[in-house]
Amino acid sequence: MANKKSLMEAFEVEPKVFSSNEDVNDYDVFRNKNLLEELRVKIVQNLIEENIPDDELLEDYINDEIDNTLVGYDLNSLEREHIFNLIQNEIMGYGPITPLLNDNAITEIMVNAPDEIYVEIDGKIVKDETVSFINDKHIIRTIQRIVQPLGRTIDAANPMVDARLRDGSRLNAIIPPLSLKGPVLTIRKFNKKLENIDDLLRNGSLTVNMARFLEAAVMAKLNIVISGGTGTGKTTLLNILSGFLGDDERIITIEDAAELNLHQRHVISLETRLTNYEGEGEVTIRDLVRNSLRMRPDRIIVGEVRGKEAFDMMQAMNTGHEGSITTLHANSPEDSLNRLETLLLMNDMDIPVSAVRGYIENAINIIVNIERLSDGRRKITSICEVDGFNGENIALKEIFAFKQKGLTANKEVNGSFILYKYIPKVYEIIKSKGIDLVDDIFNEIENK
Numbered sequence: 055m056a057n058k059k060s061l062m063e064a065f066e067v068e069p070k071v072f073s074s075n076e077d078v079n080d081y082d083v084f085r086n087k088n089l090l091e092e093l094r095v096k097i098v099q100n101l102i103e104e105n106i107p108d109d110e111l112l113e114d115y116i117n118d119e120i121d122n123t124l125v126g127y128d129l130n131s132l133e134r135e136h137i138f139n140l141i142q143n144e145i146m147g148y149g150p151i152t153p154l155l156n157d158n159a160i161t162e163i164m165v166n167a168p169d170e171i172y173v174e175i176d177g178k179i180v181k182d183e184t185v186s187f188i189n190d191k192h193i194i195r196t197i198q199r200i201v202q203p204l205g206r207t208i209d210a211a212n213p214m215v216d217a218r219l220r221d222g223s224r225l226n227a228i229i230p231p232l233s234l235k236g237p238v239l240t241i242r243k244f245n246k247k248l249e250n251i252d253d254l255l256r257n258g259s260l261t262v263n264m265a266r267f268l269e270a271a272v273m274a275k276l277n278i279v280i281s282g283g284t285g286t287g288k289t290t291l292l293n294i295l296s297g298f299l300g301d302d303e304r305i306i307t308i309e310d311a312a313e314l315n316l317h318q319r320h321v322i323s324l325e326t327r328l329t330n331y332e333g334e335g336e337v338t339i340r341d342l343v344r345n346s347l348r349m350r351p352d353r354i355i356v357g358e359v360r361g362k363e364a365f366d367m368m369q370a371m372n373t374g375h376e377g378s379i380t381t382l383h384a385n386s387p388e389d390s391l392n393r394l395e396t397l398l399l400m401n402d403m404d405i406p407v408s409a410v411r412g413y414i415e416n417a418i419n420i421i422v423n424i425e426r427l428s429d430g431r432r433k434i435t436s437i438c439e440v441d442g443f444n445g446e447n448i449a450l451k452e453i454f455a456f457k458q459k460g461l462t463a464n465k466e467v468n469g470s471f472i473l474y475k476y477i478p479k480v481y482e483i484i485k486s487k488g489i490d491l492v493d494d495i496f497n498e499i500e501n502k
Contacts, residue, residue: 095188149196150185155223155243162285165193165239174285177430193237197227206328218311219244242285244313251294259287259424260434261471263495264454267437268422270491272298274484275353275377276419281390286424287432288381289313289357295379299353306349308342309357322349339363343370356380364397371417387421387438387450394418408446415440415448419480427458427467439478453478475499 120137143152154163154173162174168187172179187193197208201217208215213232217225222244229237251265260268271278272295280295282288293314299305306322307314314323324346327337339356340363346354347370358381359367371378384390391414398410405413423436433456441451453476458469473495481496 148200149192150187151196151239151241154182154185155241161243163239163241163243165237167236168193177426177432190236193239194229197229197237197239200225201227216311218313222313222315224311224313249294250297254291254294254434257432259432261454261473263473263492264434264437264471266491267453267495268295269298270484270489271420271480272296272377272379273300273489273491274480274487276480276483277371277376277417278379278420278422279390279394279418280379280381280422280424281384281387282381282424283383283385283426286426288383288424291422291424291434292355292357292379292381296355299377303352304350305353305355306346306351307355307357308339308346310339313357314355316355322351340366343367346370347375351375352377354378358383359394359397361397362401364394365401365403368394368398368413368417372413384423385425387423387436390421390423391448391450411443411446411448415442419483421450428461429466431467439480441479451476451478473499 117138119141120134143149148155151163151165151171154160154171159175160173161177162179164172164174164179165187166172168189171182171185173182174180187196194208197215200219201208201215204217204219206215206217208227208229210229210231213230214228215226219225219241224242224244226240227237251269254260255262255265278295280288280291293316296305296307296314296316299316299318301318302320303318304320304322305316305318306324307316308324310326312323312325324342326339326342327335329336338361339359340361343354343356343363343366347366354367354370354375355378356363356367360383367378367380382390382393384393394414395407395410398413399405399407418440421436421438421440422434423438424432425435426432434454435456436452437454438450438452441449443449452474455472455474456469457472458467460468462468477496477499481492484492
């Protein structure tokens, strides 16, 4: 052992007795990452090139790899455990991004290149300097290891993949030849902090009156569209509103990658399917919406409407399947109506625009718009009802809104929620169902 260098000697620092893993992580030897990173790269490179053995041999395999690579260095037990955990993440976890996935403060992970990894924290995107991949091959291998247990694949013949991780997080990956820069991996993490309406209230995303109104709207089986841009929290809000559905209802959820987590007893979850290697076997959202109509649903929940399935969804809403909820990519309630109109006209059917607008007006009761503000916070900025026509265009009337007044010295958005002095038509529907959750809100307006 006399001819072996310890890591302490390699870094030319004084030896130190460690009492815990936390001490190890805080110690100077781990601040100078050059040697540890070099050792990790050597081991991981071997793992990329070689086949991984069966799980029962995994611990021995990792220890053998460490022994083979660390010849010349005398590691104490805590140092060795640190290296072991890094390598185990490569095999059993999600590689270098494992700690990012375990960090609840991070809501999105974006891998643009081996040493170019960004994360979203509190709605703001920052570059992460703590982790990196070895090369493009390492990124691709990590993606493959993540998606293969999920029944998905990614390679030159199938260079793009969408998948849902076991915790509900959503993964998208695209590799060459489609991505000219190299493999790109994006993971939108399932937000465990926002699971019910109380979480949104604590987060300042809406007011108590807005929460009560949305609960009443779901219970009264109003047809609801949630609109918003990318990353605004549409699916999270859809999941929360779905929590108001009755436990005695037969609920069918339809998604590209299943993210909804409903706790009612009678839930049927349907998920689309991509084409196989022969280019066959695709099952689309539209296929599933059409099939769901034959499944005796009380509620149909569609994760996102973005294609020809919009026609079938509107048809379902117009033919007795009340209480449907879906999301739509749009930046405002007005934009969502325009987008719906466009989607309906995509169906290669000779339908006049006026008829399409009438179809939408009869189908949708409420549009809920959610936005991510400039300070990163997400708020429900509008709840409005479809209120007939204004000339040839569908009219919307706001019930609640968030009005931005400016920015504070800390660049936080300064604004307030507004309840308009207006009795919405949908209030009559809510009352007719015997739901009194919002009587005090609108009675107060009536009596003024």
